[in-house]
Amino acid sequence: MLTSKNNRLALYVSAGVIIVLILFAFLRDNSEAITLSEATMILKEKSVKKVVVSKEYVYLKTDDGYFKIASSQVTPKMFVDYKVEVGNDSNILVYILFIVVILGLGSLLLRIWQKKEGITLSTKGISGDIPLGSSQEGISSIKSTNSDVSFDDIGGISDVKIELEEIIDFMKNPKRYKSFGARMPRGVLLVGPPGVGKTMIAKAVAHAAEVPFYYQSGASFVQIYVGMGAKRVHDLFSAAKKNAPSIIFIDEIDAVGKKRGGERNDEREATLNQLLTEMDGFEGSSGVIVVAATNKIEVLDSALLRAGRFDRRVFVELPTKRERESILMKYLAKIPHELDVKVVANMTVGFNGASLAALVNEAALLSLRQNDFHMTIEHFHQVRDKVMYGKKKLKMLNDKQKAYRITYQAAKVSIATYFDLPFEKLMLSNEKLTPSSDEPFIKEELEFRLKMLLAGMAACDIKYGEHSSSAVNDLSDAKEIVSKMCRDYGMGSSLIPSSDEERTILERQYNEAKELLVAMSGVIKAVEEILLERESITKESVKKLIDEIL
Structure with a gap:
């Protein structure tokens, strides 16, 4: 699926090809060159409809087509019975087309220069990436990324994957659902404890749907200056809509989406109000889905959780024993080991995906330090407590x-x-x-x-x-x-x-x-x-x- 940037590039290329073809059609000489005897015969037959004289050629128009003969070969007496027109080599249409080509190339070069220099104009005119932040922060841009994380890279999320496959299919085949009268969910809320892979899941959705991925943390919207957080939200959604279909991922949304009331915070409430407005402003054809993650759903504002904003909630829990086996197999795939993965899964009750990754990495580092050729279960025994509780040295005891x-x-x-x-x-x-x-x-x-x-x-x-x-x-x-x-x-x-x-x-x-x-x-x-x-x-x-x- 082409992104909107690719679509714009294809549009520029197509326009350039069309202009070149038009110029070629107008500038190409389609007349057939003839000899003096052939020209004399055509004139005698009285089949000539029009005679046009230019600096180099004399053109004869007949019912059979256009013919030309060098001006040096003919004499004025040959055309005494015809009205002769003088051809204008500087056709005004040609000049107009040349001006269009120059302007088109100029605008394309200007856009390329703007992107390199980070210069952006208003969204109503020619624009590059939409600016993020204020002048105090320096000029920066909201840029999408093409995710390289797939569902195959994540183990133990089969239930979550089933929930999200429908959204992926919707982004790939929107006509199928629209023809049936169904609309795409506007938001998906991933709920679960830290370290279970919520961010990786969002990236995998973007990779599977082959759409641009916009990542922002909830804390990045919180600003000292009043109104800047709301501007960030507006800019983010504007960028996503310009490059639709796309996915916006807001990590730790509870940083900006906490319940209103009680403690006064005008800036945070203004930012939350802007987020609510942007999600309400989606059209069914916008092609933008907001995916958010939190481990504190109980603190989110009720207006953010209502249907029409986050239509779907997906709960990502700590992995079960079978899911831990699947995750461990992913991490151990490229590491030499002599392990029964089920034994490691049994000893990691309460571990999340991030902890399992750290455990495998620590065990691998330990095996290298000890100059072992393979990881064994003993390496995991030695580093498990270090991953769970941190490394603590036993105090000197009498x-x-x-x-x-x-x-x-x-x-x-x-x-x-x-x-x-x-x-x-x-x-x-x-x-x-x-x-x-x-x-x-x-x-x-x-x-x-x-x-x-x-x-x-x-x-x-x-x-x-x-x-x-x-x-x-x-x-x-x-x-x-x-x-x-x-x-x-x-x-x-x-x-x-x-x-x-x-x-x-x-x-x-x-x-x-x-x-x-x-x-x-x-x-x-x-x-x-x-x-x-x-x-x-x-x-x-x-x-x-x-x-x-x-």
């Missing part, structure tokens, strides 16, 4: 502090393995063992998680009669889970929790964790010995110890 740490971590990893919580490996420096997740849990699963978070404190209290301050993060997570169970999930003794309900649940889970740890004392001791020697242990190793000892 012998007593290290003993507390080993007991604390041994209890956590044993309980986590006993209840089959999602993790693959524990290191002595781990702050968190299993990633937090917003997946729906039943009450039993939340209680398992609570026991794991409280197990370290319980084990230290059993063995040493006290625990260290390193329990602060696990205790905070446990309190948050209990609070949600009582206040949000209705999992207390009643739907409306009593004032001491949370304390009761927390103490009960702590006591149950203590009882379980006493029963698993042999396992805990064996895990402690491994952690003391290696400072790490895998879930598989703990499973074997549980099966052997219990």
Whole structure:
């Protein structure tokens, strides 16, 4: 599908060809050259209708066509019976056509120079790219890009792709839908947590539809100077309409589309009003679709969300296990490895697409640093926590502090393995063992998680009669889970929790964790010995110890 710029170029070329053809038709001499004897015979036959004399030739017009003979070969006596016309070599039509050609070439050169120098005129006259911003920011332009990201480059979005294929088909075959009376959606809102690939999805739509792609972040519309944000919005939509069909992608639209009212912000509201006006001003034939992304749909203004502006909402969630496998296969395609992708997918619960990309890259860098020829699962174990929580160096511990740490971590990893919580490996420096997740849990699963978070404190209290301050993060997570169970999930003794309900649940889970740890004392001791020697242990190793000892 040609873009409007290609259409304009084709129009200029076509106009130039037509002018050249017209000039050729008028300037070409179509007469047939004849000899003096042939001219004498034609004159004698009285078949000549018109005689035209020019500087070089004498033209004879007959019913059979135009003939010419050199002026030096004829004499005036030959044409005594004919009215002779003098030909004008400077035909005014030729001059007019030459002027048109010169003006056309001049305007084309002017446009090329304007684009190189960044000079733009008003949209009513000859214009280049539409200016963006103010004189204080310098002269810049809104430019479209042709996306090179395809759906084949994105793994794990099969459901999203189905939702968007209709829009792609509409942009490719608009007549099919218009003939049926259907109109193209004006806006598509991609909703999902950070890092799930919303921007890549928008680029893939533009690539599949083969249309120009205009990218802007919501924050870029927010200006200090009143009215400049609204101008940016107007310029962006004007550029997209000039190059329709096209896609406008506004990332983090909540930066400009927050609910109005309350705190006063005239500039942001003016920008939002301009955005609403531009989306309302679309015609059915404009061929422009607005794709926006946000992870905070609850803060968007209701006027922006109503039908007719964003007609379609597509929710992009964190990838499932199967989707993580698909994403990992994309990233591992060009990297030498000896991996079972399913194992890596199992150990990356809660990872988004961006985190998976970072994980594969960190594992690849680690394998290069260690001069290994292939990536292995061990490389992923070593970098997973670095990607999830950042690299933290274990503080220097004295012998007593290290003993507390080993007991604390041994209890956590044993309980986590006993209840089959999602993790693959524990290191002595781990702050968190299993990633937090917003997946729906039943009450039993939340209680398992609570026991794991409280197990370290319980084990230290059993063995040493006290625990260290390193329990602060696990205790905070446990309190948050209990609070949600009582206040949000209705999992207390009643739907409306009593004032001491949370304390009761927390103490009960702590006591149950203590009882379980006493029963698993042999396992805990064996895990402690491994952690003391290696400072790490895998879930598989703990499973074997549980099966052997219990």
